[in-house]
Amino acid sequence: MSKVPVAANWTAIPRLGDGHGFLIHWAGGVQSAERDKGRWQILPLQHEGAPHVSGMYSKAEMQAFMKQRGARFVAFQQISWLKGDFTSNWAPLIPGETNFHESPADLWSRAASNLDQARTKPAIQALQNPTFDQIAAIRDAHSQPERLARSISLSLRNLDTSVSQIAEFYHEELSNLLAGGQTDGRRSSSTRDQNLYALVHSFFLHLGTARDYLAAFVGFELGMDVTKIDAMNRLVDAIRAPDIARSAILAMLEAKGYIKPIGAPSTKWKDAGWLNEATDLRNEFTHRRTFGDMTAERMGHLRPLDADVGLYRYFRPVSWQAGDKDVFDVILDSYERTNELFFAAAKLSRQDLSIMQITDKDIISFTTNS
Secondary structure, eight states: OOOOOOOSOOOOOOOOOSEEEEEEEETTSOEEEEEETTEEEEEEEEETTEEEEEEEEOHHHHHHHHHHTTOOEEEEEEEEEETTEEEEEEEEOOTTOSOOSSOHHHHHHHHHHHHHHHHHHHHHHTSSSOOHHHHHHHHHSOOHHHHHHHHHHHHHHHHHHHHHHHHHHHHHHHHHHHHTTOOSOOOBOOTTHHHHHHHHHHHHHHHHHHHHHHHHHHHHHTTOOTTTOOSHHHHHHHOOHHHHHHOHHHHHHHHTTSEEEOOTTOOOEEEOHHHHHHHHHHHIIIIIOOTTOSGGGGOBEEEEEEGGGTEEEEEOBOOOSSSOOBHHHHHHHHHHHHHHHHHHHHHTSOSOOSOOOOOGGGOOOOOOOO
16 A cells, blocks of 8 residues: 655644743732733733733732732742743742742752762763763763762652642633633532642652652661662661761751651651651552542632632642642642752752853763754
């Protein structure tokens, strides 16, 4: 049978022109967008029965507007298009910090990159005209600290991705329900909900993974076998009081109440506080059941932040413990604690967290696109 020929009609796929944007994400799906330098808009707000963009505000006015109405900050997002290529940088809230330009994922990535450069640079420079496969083999022969730091960074990036996509889901649902005039609390669902179920599951998977890679990092620091100490519960079960003094990260975990001794006559330790709660949450939504299993979790609705100005939020119930909880708010509770923990742990890791400097001597080859 002969091949089907290509059709004669051709239509070019359009590429977006160069541009950039700066967003602030708030819990519930509301966004703030910088239209021009120092001029901000808030979206969506309900006006004349339909979702609208409100603006312009100065940055201070926009922040005061949201704070006065109890909106919860999630993250900054810088987006750009260059020759049609889209890139995005996510900068989440880090409790206790005032500048979020360095995320926990950034710090752990720098640690891994600097370990990689120190290890691979002499080996690569010793080769004459190295091939890609030779370079890849050298770079992939990771040391344990390098491997674990990179794995922590990638797990935190995955957490960021899960949260950013949940924020986008909430924004879309908020806009859709406002467009449908559903500001009276009516519950609704759609096939789009499957995306939310998957994202909630993903968040807790990556939370547990980051936690366990950090445990392995600390275990290696203490001289333990990382093939056996590869999870937080195994690390906590193996440590004893002298280990706390030997590890700044363990000392921090104790200071935050995340680990504590079981008590006499036992010399063992156990996880506690938020770390124990986060593990229980992870087990709930990755082992015991999936989010969306309960009837209440299958529908969302709008709640007013300030109905007089048309400001609403999307609310998706989660059947977890007692009380009236939104699943994104529950996730953000753990997300903020995770960012706080891993930011501090990176600073205490005794690794080089500086931005890697590349000189002309480090460039083996390069190509340009005209």
